[in-house]
Amino acid sequence: MAVIGAGFGGIGMGVALKRAGFEDFVIFEKGADVGGVWRDNTYPGCRCDVPSHLYSFSFAPYRDRRIRYPGQRQILEYLHRVAVECDVMSHLRLGAAVTEATYLERRGCWELTTAVGRSVADVVVFAVGQLHRPYLPDIEGRNDFAGVSFHTSEWDHRHDLEGRDIAVIGTGSSAAQILPSLAATAARVRLFQRTPHWVLPKPPVEFGPLARAGLSLPGAHHLYRQALENGADAVLAPIMRRGWSARPAAWLARRYLHRQVPDPALRAKLTPDYPIGGKRIIFDSHYYSTLNRPNVELVTEPVAGIVRDGVVTADGTRHRVDVIVYATGFRAPEFLVPVQVRGRGGTVLQEHWSTGASAFFGLAVPGYPNAFLIAGPNSFNPAGSNPGMKERQIEYILECLRLRERLGVAAIEVDEEAMRAHRRWLDQAIDKTVWPATGPSWYKDHAGRITNPWPASARTYERMLRQHRPEACFRAASADTPYPRHGRSAHAVTRCSTTAASPAAS
Ligand code: N01
Numbered sequence: 291m292a293v294i295g296a297g298f299g300g301i302g303m304g305v306a307l308k309r310a311g312f313e314d315f316v317i318f319e320k321g322a323d324v325g326g327v328w329r330d331n332t333y334p335g336c337r338c339d340v341p342s343h344l345y346s347f348s349f350a351p352y353r354d355r356r357i358r359y360p361g362q363r364q365i366l367e368y369l370h371r372v373a374v375e376c377d378v379m380s381h382l383r384l385g386a387a388v389t390e391a392t393y394l395e396r397r398g399c400w401e402l403t404t405a406v407g408r409s410v411a412d413v414v415v416f417a418v419g420q421l422h423r424p425y426l427p428d429i430e431g432r433n434d435f436a437g438v439s440f441h442t443s444e445w446d447h448r449h450d451l452e453g454r455d456i457a458v459i460g461t462g463s464s465a466a467q468i469l470p471s472l473a474a475t476a477a478r479v480r481l482f483q484r485t486p487h488w489v490l491p492k493p494p495v496e497f498g499p500l501a502r503a504g505l506s507l508p509g510a511h512h513l514y515r516q517a518l519e520n521g522a523d524a525v526l527a528p529i530m531r532r533g534w535s536a537r538p539a540a541w542l543a544r545r546y547l548h549r550q551v552p553d554p555a556l557r558a559k560l561t562p563d564y565p566i567g568g569k570r571i572i573f574d575s576h577y578y579s580t581l582n583r584p585n586v587e588l589v590t591e592p593v594a595g596i597v598r599d600g601v602v603t604a605d606g607t608r609h610r611v612d613v614i615v616y617a618t619g620f621r622a623p624e625f626l627v628p629v630q631v632r633g634r635g636g637t638v639l640q641e642h643w644s645t646g647a648s649a650f651f652g653l654a655v656p657g658y659p660n661a662f663l664i665a666g667p668n669s670f671n672p673a674g675s676n677p678g679m680k681e682r683q684i685e686y687i688l689e690c691l692r693l694r695e696r697l698g699v700a701a702i703e704v705d706e707e708a709m710r711a712h713r714r715w716l717d718q719a720i721d722k723t724v725w726p727a728t729g730p731s732w733y734k735d736h737a738g739r740i741t742n743p744w745p746a747s748a749r750t751y752e753r754m755l756r757q758h759r760p761e762a763c764f765r766a767a768s769a770d771t772p773y774p775r776h777g778r779s780a781h782a783v784t785r786c787s788t789t790a791a792s793p794a795a796s
Contacts, residue, residue, distance in 0.1 A: 291315040292402055292411035294388050297326020299417030299664035299680045301369055302347055304378035306684045320387035324373050326419050328365045333445045334471035336362040339492060339573040344518040344675040355505040359495045392632040393659060398700025398768055415687060416626055417664040420742055423621040430595040439614040451613060453477050457601050459593060460617035461487055463570060466577040473580050480587045480609050488543050488566045492573040522674030527747035529567040530673060530723045540566040550578035559590050568728025570672050622742050623735035625667055633658035646739035650704040650712050651755060653683045659701035659767030662687045668716055672743045682752050693760040701767035708763035719745040
């Protein structure tokens, strides 16, 4: 069996396989380390805006009585610890980017191609995440810039930005986290905003003395996690569907903006004109206040081009800068790119998705037997914890593998009708959200189809998965190839045949 990606999804899948008594699997990771986005994003100020008691695996609960929102390094350390303690490290192949995955129909398994060779795996789990390929906008003259420039997820730490003139393009969550750190030492920061985002304040990074004392009581960490989970489902999720909390949340955000930004002209520029929740809400307590600093300027004229020494806006102003930081987000709707995935009949998944990426609960696609996704289309939780969503997907994938074993077939795949029914449900659920009424964001593909977020609460996702058992929604992909029974341990959920084979060229 092969898992592709060693972020939260891939590590979580590896741990679940080990716990199910399954040893014969490989995790292919393109990078030189585990961690996914928490390995790649090292920009100043990078930390999770979801409390880690929630943003962690339920089987490896976060138990810190001091820090509520750990920084990037601490989250990376957490993932390392999980991988080491749960004995997943020996399954890793680092620096092994999978470029092709082809379903071998007669054998009911997958052939995977990396730069060093080919492997065959009976099952493949794509755990590549949604936010790992940087998006660099196609701004005229981008390559003409003579200074230093980089994307937030590819921070170039060789450059000291103290005393420099910096342009930050984009005003999403990454920009909001970077701005206070940059502004503290830069000569000047110009923040280029196309659309203002909704911002809600978040509690301090560290717990206060009362919370610390509370967390020392038996069972308190678990109760706190549950409270966060309930809060996200009951308060945050309805915002996206114009539910009861949308108005109070918008009121709170406006009041927060009013209190933080005394200048009415600046406030007007920062006031969103689309419903709250239309784009991912920024949770941050230092972004607005940093915009009041004398060395920070919010530029709302559209970026028209980039020249040797700076950024030119549509009004013709030339903003001379030494450094350009692209806080312009990720190619999130291009799922699985650049892996070329070929399913039954040689159908390329990206072509199959030419009318919009879609998957059964974000985790399986008809015509792609024994292939599963973690964090696939419409399974990003914009109102809570994504490690939690991934755990639900991992549990479901294990159940699919058990079903395959029970059926005694080489391959199973999600039924077309189950997919169609799920699509119908998704369409009506998405119609009830604020996303159709909001402009472009990484929630949508280039044609405006909403391909990334889950349109309900995490609890609804869990409940719906329970109601859509694999027995009812998956079927044997081919009746003639029996389930491979040789060498299987008593506890194995599926037999793995991941083997290094001949180099790709041969
Ligand atoms: O990216 P974004 P991000 N000219 O796509 C602007 C997660 N995350 O890296 O809004 C000018 O949100 C674009 O403008 P507009 C989180 O899920 C989590 O900040 O399209 N501007 C927008 O302002 C988040 O949602 C944490 O008009 C241009 C910005 O670039 C996701 O990552 C922390 C432009 C892109 O914002 C992505 O966040 C950080 C152009 N040509 C991130 N093109 C946690 O703490 C684009 N923009 C968990």
